[in-house]
Amino acid sequence: MGTPGTARARARAEITAAVKEAARAQLAQVGAPALSVRAVARELGMASSAVYRYFASRDELLTALIVDAYDAVGAAAEDGARAGGDDPGGRWLAACRAVRIWAVDHPHEFSLLYGSPVPGYRAPADTIGPAARVPLVLAAAVADAARLGLLHPPTGALGLGSGPRLVTPEVLEAVGIPAGDDRLVERALGMWVALIGTISFELFGHFENVVSDRAGYFELAMAGAAGAVGLEIPVP
Amino acid sequence: MGTPGTARARARAEITAAVKEAARAQLAQVGAPALSVRAVARELGMASSAVYRYFASRDELLTALIVDAYDAVGAAAEDGARAGGDDPGGRWLAACRAVRIWAVDHPHEFSLLYGSPVPGYRAPADTIGPAARVPLVLAAAVADAARLGLLHPPTGALGLGSGPRLVTPEVLEAVGIPAGDDRLVERALGMWVALIGTISFELFGHFENVVSDRAGYFELAMAGAAGAVGLEIPVP
DNA sequence: CGCGGGCCGGAGCGCCGCTCTCGTCCCGGC
DNA sequence: GCCGGGACGAGAGCGGCGCTCCGGCCCGCG
Numbered sequence: 018m019g020t021p022g023t024a025r026a027r028a029r030a031e032i033t034a035a036v037k038e039a040a041r042a043q044l045a046q047v048g049a050p051a052l053s054v055r056a057v058a059r060e061l062g063m064a065s066s067a068v069y070r071y072f073a074s075r076d077e078l079l080t081a082l083i084v085d086a087y088d089a090v091g092a093a094a095e096d097g098a099r100a101g102g103d104d105p106g107g108r109w110l111a112a113c114r115a116v117r118i119w120a121v122d123h124p125h126e127f128s129l130l131y132g133s134p135v136p137g138y139r140a141p142a143d144t145i146g147p148a149a150r151v152p153l154v155l156a157a158a159v160a161d162a163a164r165l166g167l168l169h170p171p172t173g174a175l176g177l178g179s180g181p182r183l184v185t186p187e188v189l190e191a192v193g194i195p196a197g198d199d200r201l202v203e204r205a206l207g208m209w210v211a212l213i214g215t216i217s218f219e220l221f222g223h224f225e226n227v228v229s230d231r232a233g234y235f236e237l238a239m240a241g242a243a244g245a246v247g248l249e250i251p252v253p
Numbered sequence: 254m255g256t257p258g259t260a261r262a263r264a265r266a267e268i269t270a271a272v273k274e275a276a277r278a279q280l281a282q283v284g285a286p287a288l289s290v291r292a293v294a295r296e297l298g299m300a301s302s303a304v305y306r307y308f309a310s311r312d313e314l315l316t317a318l319i320v321d322a323y324d325a326v327g328a329a330a331e332d333g334a335r336a337g338g339d340d341p342g343g344r345w346l347a348a349c350r351a352v353r354i355w356a357v358d359h360p361h362e363f364s365l366l367y368g369s370p371v372p373g374y375r376a377p378a379d380t381i382g383p384a385a386r387v388p389l390v391l392a393a394a395v396a397d398a399a400r401l402g403l404l405h406p407p408t409g410a411l412g413l414g415s416g417p418r419l420v421t422p423e424v425l426e427a428v429g430i431p432a433g434d435d436r437l438v439e440r441a442l443g444m445w446v447a448l449i450g451t452i453s454f455e456l457f458g459h460f461e462n463v464v465s466d467r468a469g470y471f472e473l474a475m476a477g478a479a480g481a482v483g484l485e486i487p488v489p
Numbered sequence: 490c491g492c493g494g495g496c497c498g499g500a501g502c503g504c505c506g507c508t509c510t511c512g513t514c515c516c517g518g519c
Numbered sequence: 520g521c522c523g524g525g526a527c528g529a530g531a532g533c534g535g536c537g538c539t540c541c542g543g544c545c546c547g548c549g
Binding site: 049185188203 | 384
Binding site: 490492501503506507508509510515517 | 526528536538545546
């Protein structure tokens with residue numbers, strides 16, 4: 018691991034990192050739509066054309082920032098879960114809170130990940146691994162709870178336990194949730210949607226003049242999401 | 254109502270509408286980030302500077318499109334609810350389906366409403382009325398169900414029925430949900446978040462390689478959201 | 490019916506993403 | 520050690536963008 022020995026490659030890696038760092042700083046300040054290659058180049062004191070030696074286009078630069086952001090929020094979720102104690106519900110709740118804290122601290126990065134996609138943009142394959150880290154943390158907690166027999170019988174949505182699968186086979190295999198029970202994977206998916214959706218509403222301004230206590234509402238929403246899959250979480 | 258009598262004002266209203274119409278067409282094709290005042294002007298065969306006689310800036314033009322889109326999705330939700338039959342659960346589910354259908358048919362408009370906000374943008378006051386139409390339709394169904402005694406006792410999230418209110422007083426007044434019961438307003442809010450969040454995940458590509466049957470998952474998610482507030486919905 | 494004010498087109502400013510060319514400079518193989 | 524070549528940076532440039540200013544036309548109001 019580490020940079021290759023040749024001095025040229027090392028310099029290239031350093032400058033690439035510097036460009037990315039400057040771009041990240043500008044992203045955090047002005048947001049993705051206003052991020053400009055020329056401004057990044059100015060910040061670094063180089064010609065704008067020189068930046069294109071390291072990133073073929075603005076989209077490629079943004080993609081690198083996306084991958085880093087997915088890794089950052091994924092790491093935050095994993096760290097939160099690790100610090101969440103022994104029981105799966107506590108780990109799940111801690112991960113959710115960690116994701117929200119990260120999002121509030123990095124609103125523009127969060128928008129880049131979970132906001133409107135750029136119409137022409139196609140996510141490269143190397144983004145899906147980092148993007149999966151957060152949902153995998155949530156799924157791992159549910160899977161642990163299921164294995165330990167800690168899941169209550171699911172509430173609400175009665176009579177929907179049968180029917181064809183709604184998720185792809187690779188997801189079924191990746192999440193590690195015991196199959197066969199009534200749409201547990203699909204319900205766990207709902208926890209992910211609830212987590213990101215609630216944070217999105219908060220950050221995107223839809224709770225303006227609506228929700229007065231954002232953190233309190235987040236706790237309530239997560240408690241509701243946990244209840245929908247029968248995951249018991251520690252009382253606050 | 255109607256356009257003022259003076260011919261000048263009438264012509265102005267007509268051209269304003271034509272500009273908005275051309276902008277809407279461009280929005281539907283290329284999305285909000287790529288919508289350009291110059292292209293709209295080209296489409297109408299006029300100089301780009303002439304457009305600024307009718308909309309002071311690109312932001313103002315986008316705001317007009319936002320208001321129209323909120324009204325369109327709000328009308329879709331209201332029509333859906335009207336056609337949803339007599340029982341509140343059926344109306345609620347029909348409204349949710351109508352919103353999803355509208356969103357799938359108008360993905361760029363949906364992104365404009367519920368995607369990442371433009372960093373510098375401040376939503377004018379005249380957007381909040383149209384923006385409230387969809388959540389008010391959902392709230393009305395819950396309020397009707399509560400008044401008719403059709404709400405099951407809420408499931409999950411036990412022990413969270415008390416504590417300070419989390420929503421603003423004006424929301425409490427506007428939604429018309431009987432107060433006093435255990436956070437019913439906050440739970441109904443969760444249905445709105447689940448609706449928009451689920452559609453966002455679908456349209457923004459987060460279900461790529463994850464959910465195979467999008468419509469089926471939407472039904473399941475909405476059933477779960479209904480269960481969380483104790484609203485009984487017709488079985489499919 | 491005259492005239493004034495709204496309207497339009499065109500030029501222009503400073504940005505943007507991206508490309509091409511050209512001179513330089515330094516790494517690496519001999 | 521030396522030389523060749525490839526990576527590199529700078530600059531100019533292209534087309535497009537949002538937005539502004541100015542001059543002239545012309546239509547509708549009084």
